[in-house]
Amino acid sequence: MKLKQISIFLENREGRLLKALNILSMAKINIRALSIADTSEFGILRMIVPEPERAKEILEEANFVVKVNDVIAVGVSDEPGGLESILEALNKLNINIEYLYAFVEKKRDNAIVVIRTENIDEGIKALENGGITVLSSKEVYTI
Known part of the structure; x- marks a missing residue:
C-alpha cells in the first residue's frame, strides 16, 4: 500500500515556504503531514496531501519544482x-x-x-x- 508524497524544492529565501503553503491553502488542499530538510541554498519540503497530483500541478503553475514519490x-x-x-x-x-x-x-x-x-x-x-x-x-x- 503505497502513499503519494509531494516534494517541493525551495530556494532558501525569505517567504518561499510561506508562498508554497499559501498556494495550497488557497486551493483548499489540506496538509496531513510535512517535513522540511534544508541546506544553506535550498530546502526540500515533503508533504502528504489528499490530492498529490493536483497539488503538484498547482505548485508547478506557480514555478515551484515538485516531484511526487x-x-x-x-x-x-x-x-x-x-x-x-x-x-x-x-x-x-x-x-x-x-x-x-x-x-x-x-x-x-x-x-x-x-x-x-x-x-x-x-x-x-x-x-x-x-x-x-x-x-x-x-x-x-x-x-
Missing part, C-alpha cells in the same frame, strides 16, 4: 521504543531507509510514520512480514 505510512505504538519494531523489520531484510518522519493524530493511540525506502515494494513486504500495520492512502488522507 511513493512512500510507506505505518501505524506505530505511540510510546518509547515504538519505532524500534519498524526499524527491526526493515533491518532484518537489509532494507535501507532513505528518510522518515512522523506525526501523532490526537484521536488515535498510534503515531503515523512516513518512510521512504530504496525499494518501496520490498519495504512494504518486510514491514508486513514483521507484523507492522501498513496504512492505505485513504487511511492517511482522512486523518
Whole structure:
C-alpha cells in the first residue's frame, strides 16, 4: 500500500515556504503531514496531501519544482521504543531507509510514520512480514 508524497524544492529565501503553503491553502488542499530538510541554498519540503497530483500541478503553475514519490505510512505504538519494531523489520531484510518522519493524530493511540525506502515494494513486504500495520492512502488522507 503505497502513499503519494509531494516534494517541493525551495530556494532558501525569505517567504518561499510561506508562498508554497499559501498556494495550497488557497486551493483548499489540506496538509496531513510535512517535513522540511534544508541546506544553506535550498530546502526540500515533503508533504502528504489528499490530492498529490493536483497539488503538484498547482505548485508547478506557480514555478515551484515538485516531484511526487511513493512512500510507506505505518501505524506505530505511540510510546518509547515504538519505532524500534519498524526499524527491526526493515533491518532484518537489509532494507535501507532513505528518510522518515512522523506525526501523532490526537484521536488515535498510534503515531503515523512516513518512510521512504530504496525499494518501496520490498519495504512494504518486510514491514508486513514483521507484523507492522501498513496504512492505505485513504487511511492517511482522512486523518
